Structures are given as structure tokens and as C-alpha cells.
Amino acid sequence: MSRQLRLGAFMRPTTIHTGAWRYPGAYPDANFNFAHLKRFAQTLERGRFDAFFMADHLAVLNMPLDALKHSHTVTSFEPLTLLPALAAVTERLGLIATASTTFDAPYHVARRFASLDHISGGRAGWNLVTTSNPDAALNFGLDEHVEHDERYRRAREFFDVVTGLWDSWADDAFIRDTETGTFFDPEKLHVLNYKSENFSVRGPLNIARPVQGWPVIVQAGSSEAGRQIAAETAEVVFTAQTLLADGKRFYADVKGRMEKLGRARDHMKILPAAFVVVGDTLEEALETRARLDTFVHYESGIASLSIALGHDVSGFDPDGPLPEIPETNASRTARQRVVEWAQRDGLTIRQLAQRIGGYSGLEMVGTAKMIADQMEQWLVEDGSDGFNVMFPYLPGGLDDFVEKVIPELQKRGLFRREYEGATLRENLGLPRPENRFFARVN
Amino acid sequence: MSRQLRLGAFMRPTTIHTGAWRYPGAYPDANFNFAHLKRFAQTLERGRFDAFFMADHLAVLNMPLDALKHSHTVTSFEPLTLLPALAAVTERLGLIATASTTFDAPYHVARRFASLDHISGGRAGWNLVTTSNPDAALNFGLDEHVEHDERYRRAREFFDVVTGLWDSWADDAFIRDTETGTFFDPEKLHVLNYKSENFSVRGPLNIARPVQGWPVIVQAGSSEAGRQIAAETAEVVFTAQTLLADGKRFYADVKGRMEKLGRARDHMKILPAAFVVVGDTLEEALETRARLDTFVHYESGIASLSIALGHDVSGFDPDGPLPEIPETNASRTARQRVVEWAQRDGLTIRQLAQRIGGYSGLEMVGTAKMIADQMEQWLVEDGSDGFNVMFPYLPGGLDDFVEKVIPELQKRGLFRREYEGATLRENLGLPRPENRFFARVN
Ligand SMILES: Cc1cc2nc3c(=O)[nH]c(=O)nc-3n(C[C@H](O)[C@H](O)[C@H](O)COP(=O)(O)O)c2cc1C
Ligand SMILES: Cc1cc2nc3c(=O)[nH]c(=O)nc-3n(C[C@H](O)[C@H](O)[C@H](O)COP(=O)(O)O)c2cc1C
Numbered sequence: 063m064s065r066q067l068r069l070g071a072f073m074r075p076t077t078i079h080t081g082a083w084r085y086p087g088a089y090p091d092a093n094f095n096f097a098h099l100k101r102f103a104q105t106l107e108r109g110r111f112d113a114f115f116m117a118d119h120l121a122v123l124n125m126p127l128d129a130l131k132h133s134h135t136v137t138s139f140e141p142l143t144l145l146p147a148l149a150a151v152t153e154r155l156g157l158i159a160t161a162s163t164t165f166d167a168p169y170h171v172a173r174r175f176a177s178l179d180h181i182s183g184g185r186a187g188w189n190l191v192t193t194s195n196p197d198a199a200l201n202f203g204l205d206e207h208v209e210h211d212e213r214y215r216r217a218r219e220f221f222d223v224v225t226g227l228w229d230s231w232a233d234d235a236f237i238r239d240t241e242t243g244t245f246f247d248p249e250k251l252h253v254l255n256y257k258s259e260n261f262s263v264r265g266p267l268n269i270a271r272p273v274q275g276w277p278v279i280v281q282a283g284s285s286e287a288g289r290q291i292a293a294e295t296a297e298v299v300f301t302a303q304t305l306l307a308d309g310k311r312f313y314a315d316v317k318g319r320m321e322k323l324g325r326a327r328d329h330m331k332i333l334p335a336a337f338v339v340v341g342d343t344l345e346e347a348l349e350t351r352a353r354l355d356t357f358v359h360y361e362s363g364i365a366s367l368s369i370a371l372g373h374d375v376s377g378f379d380p381d382g383p384l385p386e387i388p389e390t391n392a393s394r395t396a397r398q399r400v401v402e403w404a405q406r407d408g409l410t411i412r413q414l415a416q417r418i419g420g421y422s423g424l425e426m427v428g429t430a431k432m433i434a435d436q437m438e439q440w441l442v443e444d445g446s447d448g449f450n451v452m453f454p455y456l457p458g459g460l461d462d463f464v465e466k467v468i469p470e471l472q473k474r475g476l477f478r479r480e481y482e483g484a485t486l487r488e489n490l491g492l493p494r495p496e497n498r499f500f501a502r503v504n
Numbered sequence: 505m506s507r508q509l510r511l512g513a514f515m516r517p518t519t520i521h522t523g524a525w526r527y528p529g530a531y532p533d534a535n536f537n538f539a540h541l542k543r544f545a546q547t548l549e550r551g552r553f554d555a556f557f558m559a560d561h562l563a564v565l566n567m568p569l570d571a572l573k574h575s576h577t578v579t580s581f582e583p584l585t586l587l588p589a590l591a592a593v594t595e596r597l598g599l600i601a602t603a604s605t606t607f608d609a610p611y612h613v614a615r616r617f618a619s620l621d622h623i624s625g626g627r628a629g630w631n632l633v634t635t636s637n638p639d640a641a642l643n644f645g646l647d648e649h650v651e652h653d654e655r656y657r658r659a660r661e662f663f664d665v666v667t668g669l670w671d672s673w674a675d676d677a678f679i680r681d682t683e684t685g686t687f688f689d690p691e692k693l694h695v696l697n698y699k700s701e702n703f704s705v706r707g708p709l710n711i712a713r714p715v716q717g718w719p720v721i722v723q724a725g726s727s728e729a730g731r732q733i734a735a736e737t738a739e740v741v742f743t744a745q746t747l748l749a750d751g752k753r754f755y756a757d758v759k760g761r762m763e764k765l766g767r768a769r770d771h772m773k774i775l776p777a778a779f780v781v782v783g784d785t786l787e788e789a790l791e792t793r794a795r796l797d798t799f800v801h802y803e804s805g806i807a808s809l810s811i812a813l814g815h816d817v818s819g820f821d822p823d824g825p826l827p828e829i830p831e832t833n834a835s836r837t838a839r840q841r842v843v844e845w846a847q848r849d850g851l852t853i854r855q856l857a858q859r860i861g862g863y864s865g866l867e868m869v870g871t872a873k874m875i876a877d878q879m880e881q882w883l884v885e886d887g888s889d890g891f892n893v894m895f896p897y898l899p900g901g902l903d904d905f906v907e908k909v910i911p912e913l914q915k916r917g918l919f920r921r922e923y924e925g926a927t928l929r930e931n932l933g934l935p936r937p938e939n940r941f942f943a944r945v946n
Binding site: 139148246264 | 523525526532533536538542561562563564569570572573574575576578579580581582584585586588589590591592593607608609611612615616618619620622623625639642643644645646647673678680682685686687688689690693703704705706707708710711712799801
């Protein structure tokens with residue numbers, strides 16, 4: 063069997079494109095309505111997706127209200143309450159929730175993910191983030207965000223505490239012998255007693271070891287510190303490379319780091335986010351893509367464009383071309399890309415604003431075959447192990463993906479027709495972590 | 505219609521009686537297995553129970569391992585992950601989770617309960633506790649538990665912050681006008697900006713106002729400070745009075761306090777915990793009750809008995825009578841009750857240990873008619889507005905209750921045959937809180 067693609071679904075916000083909720087046939091309340099989310103999860107499972115992924119933010123987007131008010135991303139279910147509900151209405155789909163190591167406590171995080179893992183029969187994953195939105199700090203008693211390096215130092219320790227708590231009980235600690243009345247074997251209980259400057263956590267956890275040993279560990283950092291913690295701990299890595307060449311560099315870097323640490327390359331799946339628009343013809347797909355952008359409100363688009371250029375462009379004629387913009391200290395790469403787009407596609411400021419304000423990462427637009435070609439290329443050229451797919455609008459964009467792209471990938475032997483196992487770990491081909499305090503049971 | 509009984513089900517631990525997991529026909533893994541919990545919740549809904557209630561503890565029970573190892577209460581699902589999963593497999597049952605104001609952050613608590621309320625279509629309740637188990641402190645970075653009065657001061661403020669966050673959005677803030685592209689009306693968004701010595705929380709919450717306005721507020725404190733916060737904030741109060749006379753005193757006290765604060769008596773339901781063992785005859789019920797106690801392990805029973813007496817009695821002959829015990833500074837009332845039981849029922853030390861170690865609060869043991877009589881008496885004499893029912897073992901004890909006691913209560917017109925409304929609030933007959941920042945929508 064050829065190497066297999068891994069597919070996650072990026073479901074918070076349900077669709078990243080800020081015009082998506084206005085698309086004809088879309089559910090404007092997709093982010094709000096459990097019945098919709100249940101339908102989406104069941105469709106993903108029918109498509110044999112590896113996992114449903116919920117990003118998370120501990121504040122509303124830090125954007126001016128006049129831009130924010132046009133976006134459907136301002137509100138959402140909370141991941142660790144939504145995913146258990148989805149666990150109850152699915153059988154095999156993995157369920158990855160984001161939780162912050164900066165603004166939560168390890169005992170809570172360990173318990174909740176263990177609980178989700180038990181409820182779902184071993185389908186939980188933890189996207190460990192240090193929290194990107196600086197406004198989160200303001201909701202948790204601070205005046206400003208915790209400094210980047212300190213966040214990552216805390217995150218690394220947080221991981222040790224959480225995994226230590228998951229190992230509180232041996233896998234066979236709970237005997238439940240009704241004859242003798244022994245519920246658990248005290249020899250198979252470990253009290254962590256973790257103490258450092260950052261944390262003091264006694265343990266044990268008041269829930270049995272997760273079904274998967276540990277839920278699958280997911281990471282999405284891209285800085286030096288972020289890559290390093292991924293190499294040390296992560297089993298799935300989400301990234302945001304837009305070009306295959308950059309993807310290959312990132313892939314080689316992170317897999318190289320993990321090999322240096324003695325971990326097998328195969329024990330981590332790197333999944334760039336990919337916005338996929340499928341049509342029966344290329345023209346149809348391009349039309350959908352262009353139409354989506356027309357639903358991005360000008361006010362929110364122009365705010366995003368100004369941020370990307372590092373220059374307020376709201377005063378220019380929206381229907382004219384982009385004028386010469388002075389250099390600023392905004393990201394050169396982002397600025398360069400915008401200017402290139404404007405020139406290449408002859409876009410007006412409005413069109414440019416709507417494109418940037420809608421979605422501006424890696425996209426795959428075309429027929430099922432074209433999309434499968436692109437995915438295959440990333441896979442065979444070691445640009446990724448699969449993708450974290452973003453749908454253009456819901457439910458249509460998701461239905462199209464499952465009905466058109468998935469069969470094409472299956473035909474090529476790149477994607478499963480049936481789930482291989484019962485747990486997320488088994489489906490991703492990841493080993494079950496041993497309990498550091500107790501030898502394996504035979 | 506006569507006054508209606510309100511019935512909650514005390515489901516964490518699934519059954520409080522420490523011998524229950526060994527009872528013939530019981531599920532020893534009731535606390536562990538989502539399929540069982542789903543069955544229980546669906547049975548409760550068939551019985552038209554108001555709510556499924558999950559107590560919560562942020563540490564394993566503070567008890568010696570040799571006693572603890574016999575108890576099924578050591579592990580459990582975490583409430584805010586279990587209840588969303590149960591929401592997905594029920595339609596009308598209320599879902600009350602415990603969350604601590606001492607060891608969690610208001611932004612998290614507000615979000616998670618709002619999320620549960622949206623997922624369940626308005627069936628969430630929050631049992632606001634300051635955390636009774638002192639060992640919890642050790643899992644959250646402290647060396648000892650926060651002092652009682654300080655816990656309650658923090659709790660009162662925590663409540664203000666959480667309810668303030670729930671009111672971040674007017675009920676009609678989310679317009680989702682696909683025509684104009686306006687997703688929400690910025691005039692209907694309120695930024696809390698709460699600042700005090702204990703909390704600094706900016707807001708707004710990144711989820712819409714809960715379906716119920718606020719989830720139902722539940723309290724279980726019994727101290728002076730506990731009763732006062734209940735009078736100020738609670739809509740359901742759980743208590744643990746064993747005698748009707750004490751129940752009446754508590755009921756009069758707390759309802760009196762709320763009237764002084766200008767709240768209507770009817771806007772709070774007081775529900776003592778009641779352990780109910782039903783049989784087709786009194787003898788059968790008594791036999792079940794006695795048999796349950798035989799499954800309490802002697803080691804765990806004797807530890808509980810020693811605590812109740814304030815004196816180590818493990819050295820005495822288990823099969824002899826209780827000897828004279830010197831006075832200590834343990835609770836006089838508890839001690840007195842144990843000594844009375846021993847004398848009245850002629851119990852050996854073993855039997856006494858098993859009774860105390862099993863369950864020692866309010867119990868109702870008898871036929872469905874006898875139990876309905878007792879419940880009715882508490883209701884008409886203003887001892888309570890209903891009960892938080894504990895089942896002797898699962899699934900049998902719960903099935904018996906729903907098949908025998910519920911129909912008897914319904915026949916008497918004391919309990920609903922159908923749910924009155926869609927939300928927990930509607931079923932309990934509680935008003936929907938107005939948004940403090942936005943006038944009611946007409
Ligand atoms: C696909 C993807 C998903 C992400 N999801 C989250 C998230 O849910 N919450 C969050 O705070 N940050 C999220 N991030 C941001 C990363 O956690 C990280 O902060 C960011 O990539 C910057 O990297 P650095 O922190 O290592 O500098 C995500 C990033 C990517 C690429
Ligand atoms: C029915 C009932 C349920 C309770 N559930 C919890 C709980 O889940 N978690 C907790 O920490 N305390 C719980 N308690 C304890 C109370 O929160 C409170 O700490 C205790 O009654 C002592 O009251 P005081 O704190 O006002 O002195 C419960 C009490 C009762 C009567």
C-alpha cells in the first residue's frame with residue numbers, strides 16, 4: 063500500500079472564509095447550531111476523515127468592531143463541550159480540541175481530555191497551544207500577553223504535568239473484583255507530586271488512564287520554540303505553509319529535529335491547512351472561489367488589507383488599482399505577496415481587500431482530479447503527510463469534498479475506504495504511549 | 505394543580521452507596537462507561553426527571569488508600585465533558601454540572617456553561633461550589649485549602665463576573681443578515697471590563713447569550729455564608745438534612761433570606777438528597793437495604809465509623825457490640841446518631857461500620873406508596889420542594905424508581921406526566937433572567 067494521506071477537517075470557525083456565511087445555500091448559523099455541527103461530523107465520518115479539529119481562542123478576534131461585525135467567527139461553541147456531544151453521535155471520527163497551556167490549569171486539562179477520551183472510546187486529541195490572541199490575557203487577569211519564550215517554557219512543563227497525570231493509574235489498575243470488594247489495586251496508583259516554579263500538582267488524576275494511553279498530541283507552533291516543542295512532543299503538527307517549497311523546508315526541519323531526539327519520523331503527521339474548492343470543471347471551481355470573495359464585506363476586507371500592507375489604504379478609491387505603497391516594518395513577505403497578486407490578476411483595491419479578507423493561505427481550486435494531484439504531490443515530495451482541510455462554505459463545500467475528492471483519493475490508493483481501527487491513534491498509525499510509571503501489561 | 509415535586513438525580517458518583525458496585529445485577533463500571541451513563545440518562549428522561557446532577561471533586565477522596573481501594577467513587581467522568589455527550593442523546597432532561605469558583609477562571613466557566621446550554625437547547629445548570637475537598641488545593645498550586653470566608657467572598661464575585669459575561673450579547677444581537685453582510689449588531693455587544701482585587705476580566709464572551717439567558721444557578725452550601733449566597737443567587741438548592749424537622753428549619757431559613765432580598769420564594773427549589781430503596785413490600789425494601797450494607801468492605805466502613813465517632817475503633821471485636829467511647833471534639837450530633845443506631849437496632853461494630861460506610865443521610869425505604877407518602881409530607885410541610893434522588897444501585901435501583909415510584913407520584917398529581925417546556929428553567933418554573941445591559945426584546 064502506498065503512503066496514506068491523513069485528513070483533518072478544520073472546523074472552527076466552521077469555515078475560515080469570512081464571506082462563507084453569506085454564500086447561497088450556506089447555513090449562516092453554522093457556528094451556532096448543534097444540529098448543523100452534528101450533520102457536518104457525520105458527513106466527515108462518512109468521508110472517513112481522521113479528525114474533526116476545533117481551533118480555539120480565549121477572546122473575540124482582536125479587530126475593530128466595524129470589521130468584526132461582518133464576520134461569523136466571533137462566536138462559537140467551546141471545543142471541550144462540543145466534542146463530547148459529537149462523540150455521542152459518531153463512531154470513529156477523531157476529535158481534536160485546542161486547549162491553552164497559558165490560561166488553564168494542567169489538572170483541568172488532563173481530566174477533561176481523559177474524560178473526552180473515555181467518552182469517545184479513544185478518539186481524543188489535544189492541540190496544545192500557548193494562545194496566539196494577545197487579548198486573551200485581558201480575560202484572565204493580566205494586562206498583557208505572557209512573553210513568547212516564557213509561554214513556551216511553561217507549555218513544555220505543562221505537557222509533562224498533564225502526561226504525568228494521565229499516567230496516574232496503570233492500565234490495569236481497576237480490578238473491580240466484586241468477590242473480594244477490591245475496586246482498584248493501590249500498587250497501580252502513582253502520585254505525581256510535581257513541584258517546580260511554575261507548577262505544584264500532587265495528583266493522582268481522579269479518572270482512569272485514557273483509552274489511548276494519552277490522547278493524540280497536536281501542535282501548531284511555527285517559531286523556533288514552537289518547532290522544538292513539536293519535535294519533542296507532537297504526533298500531529300498543523301501548519302500554514304502556502305507554497306510547496308516552504309512546506310518541504312518546514313517538513314524537513316521538524317522531522318529532522320524529531321529524529322535527532324530519537325523519535326521515528328513516522329510518529330508525527332504534518333498537516334498544512336488547505337482551503338479546498340472543488341467543481342465539476344476548473345471554471346466552476348474558480349467561479350465559486352471568486353463568488354465567495356464578493357461576500358466579504360468591504361469594511362472587513364480593507365482592514366485586513368491594511369494590516370497585510372502595513373499601511374492604511376482605506377482612503378484610496380476602492381475601484382481603482384493599488385497605488386505605490388511606502389515601505390513599512392510590516393512583514394515583507396506578506397506585503398510582497400499582496401502586491402504580486404494585485405499585479406498578476408489585475409485586481410482593484412476592493413477585489414484585493416475581499417481576497418485578503420476572505421482567506422489568504424494555501425488553496426486548492428479545481429476538479430477532484432486536480433485537487434488529488436496537488437495533494438499527492440505534497441505527499442510524495444515530502445511537503446506533508448496530509449492536510450487539515452478547510453471548506454469554502456457549509457454544508458455544500460464539505461458535501462462536495464466528500465462526494466468528489468475523497469473517492470478520487472481512494473481510487474488512487476491514497477486514502478482509506480474504511481477506518482483501520484477504533485481509536486484516533488490507531489487510525490493515524492501512531493503508537494500507544496507506555497505508562498512511564500508502570501511496565502506494560504502483557 | 506397541587507404543588508409539584510421537583511426531582512433531580514444525584515449521579516456522581518452514579519450511586520453514593522460504597523457497596524453498590526458489588527450488588528448482584530449492578531454495573532461495577534457504572535462510573536466509567538459512557539454506554540451505561542447514556543442508558544441511565546434516557547431512563548431518567550423516561551421518568552420525566554427534572555435533571556441529571558453531577559457533583560464534582562478536584563481530587564480523589566481524601567481517605568486512606570486501604571479504605572479508598574474498595575470504593576467505586578475514586579474515578580468518574582468530568583461533568584462538563586460528560587453532560588454535553590448526554591445532551592446529544594436526550595431531549596428534555598436538565599443537565600447540572602458542578603464547577604468550582606475557587607479553582608477555575610470565570611471566563612472558562614461562563615463559556616463552558618453557555619456552550620452546554622446552546623448544545624442542549626437550554627438545559628444547563630451550574631452547581632456553584634467553593635470546593636469541599638481540601639486536597640483539591642494540592643492539585644492547583646496551593647499548599648492548603650483557601651480559607652472558608654475568603655472562598656465565599658471570591659464565589660460571590662465570581663458569580664457576578666460569570667453572569668456579566670453571559671450578558672455580553674443581547675438576545676437579539678446576532679442578526680446574520682446575508683443581504684447587508686452584517687453578522688451582529690455592535691450596539692448589542694457589551695464589554696464587561698470587570699476589575700477588582702480578585703478578578704480582572706475584560707470580556708466580551710465569545711459565545712452568544714445562553715438559550716436560558718443564564719443556565720439555572722444551583723448551590724449546595726450549608727454554612728452561614730453558604731446559605732446567604734444561595735439566598736442571593738440560587739434557583740435550586742441541594743441540601744443534606746436527614747430529619748424533616750431540620751429540613752423545615754433550613755427551608756424556612758433560606759426562603760426567608762431570599763424574601764428579605766426581594767426575591768419570590770417560588771424562584772428557588774430546595775432539594776434535599778434522598779437515598780430511595782423501593783420494594784414491592786416493605787420487607788423486600790429493607791432486605792435490599794440490609795444486603796447493600798453487606799457489600800461495604802469492612803476496612804472502608806471502619807474508617808468511616810472511626811471518623812464519625814472521633815475515635816479509632818478498629819481495634820475492637822468487629823462482631824461485638826459498640827463499647828462505651830470517650831467524648832472527643834468530633835461532631836456531637838454525628839456521634840450521638842451512631843450510638844443511637846447501634847442501640848436501637850442492636851448492631852455489631854461490623855454492621856454499624858457497614859451502615860456508616862455505605863450511606864448515612866436521609867433515606868426512604870419501603871413500597872412506592874410509602875415513599876410517595878414521605879415525599880409528599882416533606883413537600884406539604886415545607887420541608888422541601890422535591891428531592892435530589894440517590895439510587896441504591898444501577899441500573900436496577902433507578903429502573904425500580906422510574907417504574908414504581910414515579911407512577912405513584914403522578915397518580916397523586918404531585919409529578920408531571922410530560923415535560924412542561926423545552927428548557928430546564930421552563931420545567932422548573934423559573935423565570936428567564938433579563939440581560940442587565942440590554943432591555944428585554946418584545
Ligand atoms: C492550523 C493552525 C491552527 C492553529 N490553531 C490555533 C488555535 O486554535 N489557538 C491558538 O491560540 N493558536 C492557534 N494557532 C497558532 C499557533 O498556535 C501559533 O501560535 C502560531 O502558529 C505562531 O507560532 P509561534 O507561537 O510558535 O510563534 C494555529 C496555527 C495553525 C497553523
Ligand atoms: C447534595 C450536595 C451536593 C454537593 N456537591 C458538591 C460538589 O459537587 N462539590 C463540592 O465541592 N461540594 C459539594 N457539596 C458541598 C457543598 O458545596 C458545601 O461545601 C458543603 O455543603 C458545606 O457547606 P459550606 O461550604 O457552606 O460550609 C455538596 C453538598 C450537598 C449537600
